[in-house]
Amino acid sequence: MTKVKDIGEQGLLARLQRFCPQEIIGDDAAVLVTTPGQSLVVTTDVLVDDVHFSNVTTSPEDAGWRAAAANLSDLAAMGASPLGIAVGLGLPGDVSVSWVERLYQGMTECLQRYNTPIVGGDIVRSPVTTLSITAFGQADPSRIIRRSAAQVGDAIVITGIHGASRAGLELLLHPEIGQNVKDAEKTALITAHQRPQPRLDVLPILWKILDSQSKISVAGMDSSDGLADAIVQICRASGVGAIVEAKKISLPVAFEHWLTEEQALNYTLYGGEDFELVLCLPTDAASALVEKLGRGAAIIGTIISGTKVLLHDEKAEIPDQVLTLSQGFQHFGQ
Amino acid sequence: MTKVKDIGEQGLLARLQRFCPQEIIGDDAAVLVTTPGQSLVVTTDVLVDDVHFSNVTTSPEDAGWRAAAANLSDLAAMGASPLGIAVGLGLPGDVSVSWVERLYQGMTECLQRYNTPIVGGDIVRSPVTTLSITAFGQADPSRIIRRSAAQVGDAIVITGIHGASRAGLELLLHPEIGQNVKDAEKTALITAHQRPQPRLDVLPILWKILDSQSKISVAGMDSSDGLADAIVQICRASGVGAIVEAKKISLPVAFEHWLTEEQALNYTLYGGEDFELVLCLPTDAASALVEKLGRGAAIIGTIISGTKVLLHDEKAEIPDQVLTLSQGFQHFGQ
Numbered sequence: 210m211t212k213v214k215d216i217g218e219q220g221l222l223a224r225l226q227r228f229c230p231q232e233i234i235g236d237d238a239a240v241l242v243t244t245p246g247q248s249l250v251v252t253t254d255v256l257v258d259d260v261h262f263s264n265v266t267t268s269p270e271d272a273g274w275r276a277a278a279a280n281l282s283d284l285a286a287m288g289a290s291p292l293g294i295a296v297g298l299g300l301p302g303d304v305s306v307s308w309v310e311r312l313y314q315g316m317t318e319c320l321q322r323y324n325t326p327i328v329g330g331d332i333v334r335s336p337v338t339t340l341s342i343t344a345f346g347q348a349d350p351s352r353i354i355r356r357s358a359a360q361v362g363d364a365i366v367i368t369g370i371h372g373a374s375r376a377g378l379e380l381l382l383h384p385e386i387g388q389n390v391k392d393a394e395k396t397a398l399i400t401a402h403q404r405p406q407p408r409l410d411v412l413p414i415l416w417k418i419l420d421s422q423s424k425i426s427v428a429g430m431d432s433s434d435g436l437a438d439a440i441v442q443i444c445r446a447s448g449v450g451a452i453v454e455a456k457k458i459s460l461p462v463a464f465e466h467w468l469t470e471e472q473a474l475n476y477t478l479y480g481g482e483d484f485e486l487v488l489c490l491p492t493d494a495a496s497a498l499v500e501k502l503g504r505g506a507a508i509i510g511t512i513i514s515g516t517k518v519l520l521h522d523e524k525a526e527i528p529d530q531v532l533t534l535s536q537g538f539q540h541f542g543q
Numbered sequence: 544m545t546k547v548k549d550i551g552e553q554g555l556l557a558r559l560q561r562f563c564p565q566e567i568i569g570d571d572a573a574v575l576v577t578t579p580g581q582s583l584v585v586t587t588d589v590l591v592d593d594v595h596f597s598n599v600t601t602s603p604e605d606a607g608w609r610a611a612a613a614n615l616s617d618l619a620a621m622g623a624s625p626l627g628i629a630v631g632l633g634l635p636g637d638v639s640v641s642w643v644e645r646l647y648q649g650m651t652e653c654l655q656r657y658n659t660p661i662v663g664g665d666i667v668r669s670p671v672t673t674l675s676i677t678a679f680g681q682a683d684p685s686r687i688i689r690r691s692a693a694q695v696g697d698a699i700v701i702t703g704i705h706g707a708s709r710a711g712l713e714l715l716l717h718p719e720i721g722q723n724v725k726d727a728e729k730t731a732l733i734t735a736h737q738r739p740q741p742r743l744d745v746l747p748i749l750w751k752i753l754d755s756q757s758k759i760s761v762a763g764m765d766s767s768d769g770l771a772d773a774i775v776q777i778c779r780a781s782g783v784g785a786i787v788e789a790k791k792i793s794l795p796v797a798f799e800h801w802l803t804e805e806q807a808l809n810y811t812l813y814g815g816e817d818f819e820l821v822l823c824l825p826t827d828a829a830s831a832l833v834e835k836l837g838r839g840a841a842i843i844g845t846i847i848s849g850t851k852v853l854l855h856d857e858k859a860e861i862p863d864q865v866l867t868l869s870q871g872f873q874h875f876g877q
Binding site: 236237238239240241242243245246247248249250251252253254255256257260261282283284286287289292293295296297298299328329330331332333334335336337339341343344345346348350353355356357430431 | 570571572573574575576577579580581582583584585586587588589590591594595616617618620621623626627629630631632633662663664665666667668669670671673675677678679680682684687689690691764765
């Protein structure tokens with residue numbers, strides 16, 4: 210099997226050029242055309258082998274897809290359309306060339322759905338496989354979605370189902386679990402983990418609804434670190450509180466036959482990596498948006514004054530819970 | 544000494560926020576304003592501990608400065624003004640927080656000279672310290688400097704002295720050498736290695752000269768991988784040849800008392816990391832540019848038809864040499 214050290218940096222770059230548009234190759238930097246009047250939006254993620262991805266649960270194609278999707282999701286969360294991504298890759302010499310090509314294949318499969326080119330990057334030798342992606346997009350300055358813009362009275366919208374990615378990961382790590390789950394449902398959960406969909410499709414729908422209303426600002430972020438985390442982050446940044454209705458949050462169908470109510474809610478609120486959007490906007494616009502989106506999209510609560518972020522269950526015997534930031538995403542603590 | 548693992552990712556991010564403009568913190572991505580009609584220019588570099596930098600020759604401040612300078616140099620080489628950089632950082636848990644702060648201090652010192660903000664990034668745990676920088680700039684689409692635009696008859700301009708960075712590195716690695724070199728000259732060579740200056744200052748001077756002339760296109764790149772490498776790359780991309788006059792290339796003063804003529808020429812042509820610009824443009828404009836730049840700037844040769852890139856020495860007994868791409872930058876070969 211051909212290894213990276215057999216063909217060197219230049220040889221590898223030559224093999225990977227087929228994943229990039231022809232016109233951007235061969236200068237010190239890539240040149241992109243932007244739309245006048247739009248702001249530039251930039252986001253970076255670094256992924257390290259055995260910390261952020263693993264060959265046990267993730268093929269190189271899936272690692273590539275997930276890395277691209279996470280960055281596109283950050284752009285969607287800002288209200289930005291993607292322009293391109295730059296890829297920085299650190300590789301041990303004994304990684305196979307085919308592993309790298311499959312990684313790029315996965316990135317490209319995701320990016321092509323959103324007409325987003327890989328506009329270059331850098332490949333270097335490293336003792337550990339490291340993937341650094343910087344995505345850039347553009348947004349109408351008056352339409353940028355910020356965490357800090359939530360207002361008392363806003364409805365809290367989620368754009369899809371939460372908990373599926375985490376459940377898919379558990380099924381990959383422990384194939385013996387989920388005996389009661391149908392194969393098709395298992396596959397759907399695993400796909401949710403391996404091939405998450407950044408919700409760039411939400412933006413044109415949202416802009417169309419807002420165009421008919423005057424000067425509405427939308428607050429929001431993506432739910433990459435968990436649904437609860439997103440709600441708490443938005444509330445902190447906006448200096449507001451929230452009340453979330455547990456029963457309004459749609460769960461993956463498979464959860465019913467498999468998980469206890471507590472486990473199901475835990476995956477849904479804290480699972481992470483569903484890459485949906487959590488948006489805060491006035492109720493009328495929120496209702497119109499949810500109706501257009503369908504499939505798990507819902508108004509799940511309301512922004513209130515104060516600083517508490519509460520989860521309310523309709524069952525009288527269950528007391529309100531305080532939502533917290535996701536645990537488990539502190540990668541340094543060992 | 545406080546280590547990264549003691550304060551975690553969030554703690555470290557909080558400490559590093561003072562190096563970033565306040566308004567860009569706390570969303571999924573950073574937002575930057577661009578000038579209408581300008582193209583976006585993007586470049587990425589990945590630097591790995593013990594491959595691209597080493598505590599032996601490089602303090603964390605210098606590693607940060609050099610990383611920032613290399614990326615700004617790529618923008619200068621495209622004719623672009625910087626808008627910002629995104630920093631992706633992979634860190635072992637036992638790196639000291641002060642090392643990271645000093646790295647950011649060095650980056651910031653370089654960037655501030657060019658009014659360029661750090662617009663966010665990502666910090667993650669990694670078994671090896673890895674620094675990935677993506678720089679963004681903007682350029683007038685009609686003024687983008689490409690490698691492929693050199694034309695037969697163009698003068699080849701270098702914007703400053705070459706070989707100093709390599710000589711500085713040798714002095715750091717082998718303090719016992721260079722006995723005949725004065726201390727001030729040693730310091731100057733070492734500074735050239737540790738604190739290279741990206742030549743963004745050349746651009747306004749170049750545009751002023753070109754404004755008075757009609758439709759001149761400039762070809763070029765930076766000399767980060769060596770002066771010979773830059774000339775050969777431009778010629779390959781443009782489908783032309785070149786003849787370079789050895790005596791026109793200014794050497795660092797210290798070389799005279801220290802290196803043989805062959806060593807001096809070797810450092811100058813193949814040393815790398817001087818981060819000057821190599822530009823090809825019509826002779827009149829080239830002369831005007833060199834006069835304005837001073838300090839080592841020179842017309843060193845001419846673009847000719849064919850594909851040969853020759854170094855001509857005025858001494859009759861020395862035959863013409865064929866210039867080649869830099870060796871020693873193939874990092875995978877072990």
